Structures are given as structure tokens and as C-alpha cells.
Amino acid sequence: MEFWYTEEWTENVRFSIKVDQQLYSKKSDFQQVDIFESQELGKFLTLDGLMMVNEKDEFVYHDCIVHTPMCVNPNIKNVLIIGGGDGGTARELSRYSSIEKIDMVEIDELVVRASQEFLPITASKLEEDSRIHLYFEDGVAWVANAKDETYDLIIVDSTDPIGPGEGLFSTEFYQNCYRILSKDGILVNQNESPYFAHNAREMKRAHEKINRIFPIAKVYQAHIPTYPSGHWLFGFASKTFDPIKDAKVDEWNALGLKTKYYNTDIHVGSFMLPTFVKEMLEDAKSSK
Numbered sequence: 001m002e003f004w005y006t007e008e009w010t011e012n013v014r015f016s017i018k019v020d021q022q023l024y025s026k027k028s029d030f031q032q033v034d035i036f037e038s039q040e041l042g043k044f045l046t047l048d049g050l051m052m053v054n055e056k057d058e059f060v061y062h063d064c065i066v067h068t069p070m071c072v073n074p075n076i077k078n079v080l081i082i083g084g085g086d087g088g089t090a091r092e093l094s095r096y097s098s099i100e101k102i103d104m105v106e107i108d109e110l111v112v113r114a115s116q117e118f119l120p121i122t123a124s125k126l127e128e129d130s131r132i133h134l135y136f137e138d139g140v141a142w143v144a145n146a147k148d149e150t151y152d153l154i155i156v157d158s159t160d161p162i163g164p165g166e167g168l169f170s171t172e173f174y175q176n177c178y179r180i181l182s183k184d185g186i187l188v189n190q191n192e193s194p195y196f197a198h199n200a201r202e203m204k205r206a207h208e209k210i211n212r213i214f215p216i217a218k219v220y221q222a223h224i225p226t227y228p229s230g231h232w233l234f235g236f237a238s239k240t241f242d243p244i245k246d247a248k249v250d251e252w253n254a255l256g257l258k259t260k261y262y263n264t265d266i267h268v269g270s271f272m273l274p275t276f277v278k279e280m281l282e283d284a285k286s287s288k
Contacts, residue, residue: 005036005044007051009228010196015051017041023118028110035118041226043118045086047111051226053086055121061190062122063262064222064234064270066092069153069186071252071267072241074098076152076186082139082168084157085111087123093155094129095257102132103151109136140167143176150182156189169202171209178213178239187237191219194277195229203233204284210237211285218243219281220270222261233277244271 006016017038024035034046042055053061066089070076076096081089081104093102104126106112112134115123126132135142139156154177158168167173168189177187187210192203211217214237224232236243249264273281 005038005046007046007049010198013196015226015228017044024114026110026114028108030108033108033110033114035114044226045111045115045119053088053115053119053122054226055119057225058086058088058122059260060222060224061227061232062088062092063259064220065089065155065157065188065190067252067257067259067262068220068234068236068243068267068270069155069188070096071247071249071264072236072238072243073152073184073186073246074248074251074255077101078149078151078153078182079103080143080151080154080180081105082142082154082156082158083107084155086115086119087112087126089155089157090129090132091122091125094125094132096255099131102129103135103149104132105135105137105139105142107136107138112136138167140170140173143173143180146176146180150180150185152182152185154181154185154187156187158190169206169209171212174209174213181239184240185238186241187214187235189235189237191233191235193227193229193232194274194280195231199228200280204280206235207281208284210235214238216240216242218271219273219277221273221277222270236271244268 003019004016005019006014008014019036019038021037023037026033031048037043044054045052077100079102085106090104193199217237219233221233
């Protein structure tokens with residue numbers, strides 16, 4: 001008998017992967033956590049039946065969410081990750097010796113422990129790098145309660161805006177992120193897909209809120225085959241830096257980091273958006 005994992009992208013579109021075996025299944029206080037093994041994608045993690053990360057294409061997401069802001073400001077010292085329980089974002093940040101501290105605030109400890117056990121490809125640095133400080137707390141409350149701490153970069157590596165990820169798409173959350181960022185601070189967030197209507201709606205809402213708060217707010221894109229539609233967006237917001245004009249291309253290339261997806265040509269190109277996405281974003285801004 002064949003075993004297939006099937007994810008419902010919409011009521012009319014489904015995405016299926018043939019599975020060799022299920023390695024892990026447990027329900028936390030927040031969500032259902034499962035890990036499967038497949039021939040095509042290797043091991044993959046799902047939360048409440050939605051693909052979060054897999055061994056085959058995880059590098060696309062993690063390259064884009066980390067190296068894009070780090071190329072704009074390679075002098076970042078203090079970083080806050082909200083979410084990121086699979087560890088891939090922390091892994092990529094750990095490659096920068098100039099970073100002094102990485103606070104990672106993940107609401108669901110079960111996601112981290114399952115990833116450490118079954119997905120060392122993303123999670124191995126969580127215990128190996130002493131600069132990474134893990135906190136199993138609510139990221140919304142963390143930024144609201146932060147008083148004296150400032151960060152040069154905040155990465156919101158969240159799930160979709162439902163369940164435990166819902167508060168990470170609120171105006172109050174983005175306002176608190178702005179408050180605890182340094183004067184040159186950068187905020188990067190996963191920003192959903194522009195393709196299917198329910199994803200596009202959340203993408204527009206997030207951009208509209210961020211654009212009201214930050215003087216610079218741009219959107220960039222990547223091709224992630226196992227996320228709904230394969231067309232995924234990220235938000236880049238900053239108090240001072242434009243992600244293209246201020247990109248330190250030569251400085252970043254001089255670091256000699258080997259990446260599988262990101263490069264400085266992709267950096268510039270990723271901000272060149274299709275017309276229909278530009279129109280969605282303009283529509284979102286005009287509603288502020």
C-alpha cells in the first residue's frame with residue numbers, strides 16, 4: 001500500500017508527496033507536529049498538516065531570509081529570530097563571525113526538539129553555537145515586553161497567520177519590532193504568496209501594516225517549490241537602509257560564503273516583482 005502526504009493548498013488544489021515512512025507525530029499545546037521521510041524530498045516537517053521545511057529545498061527559504069538583510073548591513077551584531085523552530089535561520093546567521101548574539105524566540109519547544117532529533121541539516125547549530133540563545137516563549141509578548149534590548153536585525157520566521165502565528169502579523173507586533181530595532185535596524189518577515197487568494201490577502205495586509213510603520217518597506221521573492229504555488233514573498237523593512245541602493249555587494253562577496261540559492265545578482269533581481277504583485281502592493285499601500 002502506498003502512503004501519501006497530501007496538503008490542501010486551496011479547496012480545489014492539493015499537493016502530494018509519496019512517503020516512505022512517518023518518523024514522528026505528536027501534538028503540542030499549540031499544534032500538530034509531524035515528520036515524514038520521502039525519497040524525493042528527504043525528511044520533511046509539517047505543522048498542522050502544512051509543509052514547513054524539507055531537506056531538498058530548505059536552503060532557498062533560509063538563504064533568502066538571512067543573506068538578503070546581511071548583504072545590506074554586514075555589520076549586524078545583535079539578531080532576534082521570532083519563530084524559526086527548525087533551526088535553519090539560526091544556522092545561516094551562525095555563519096557570520098561578526099554577529100555577537102542571536103536570540104531565538106520560539107513558542108513551541110516541541111518543534112525545536114523534533115527538528116534537533118530528525119532534521120540536523122537545519123537544527124544542528126542550535127546547540128553548537130554559544131551565540132544562539134533559545135527562549136521558548138511567545139514572540140508577540142517578547143517584543144512587547146522588551147525594554148532595554150535593541151536589535152540590528154529582527155527576522156520573523158513564522159508560520160501562516162493562523163493559530164500560533166496569528167499575532168505575528170498584527171500592527172502592534174510590527175510597531176514593537178520597530179521600537180526595539182536600532183537606528184539602522186532591519187525587519188525581515190516571511191510574507192506569504194501572491195498567487196492563491198487567501199495567501200495574497202494576508203500578504204497585502206502585512207505589507208500595508210509594515211508600510212505604515214517603516215520609512216522603507218519593500219518586498220522580494222523566491223521560488224520555493226514545496227510552498228503553495230512555489231512563488232513566495234518576503235518583506236524587507238528598515239529605518240534607514242534601502243535593500244538595493246544600500247546593498248554592500250562587494251563587502252558581502254568578500255566574505256566568501258558558499259550558498260546554494262542566494263547570490264548578489266539574485267539579491268537585486270529578487271526585488272524585481274511581476275506586474276500583478278506590484279499592483280497588489282500598490283493597492284495595499286493606497287489603503288493605508
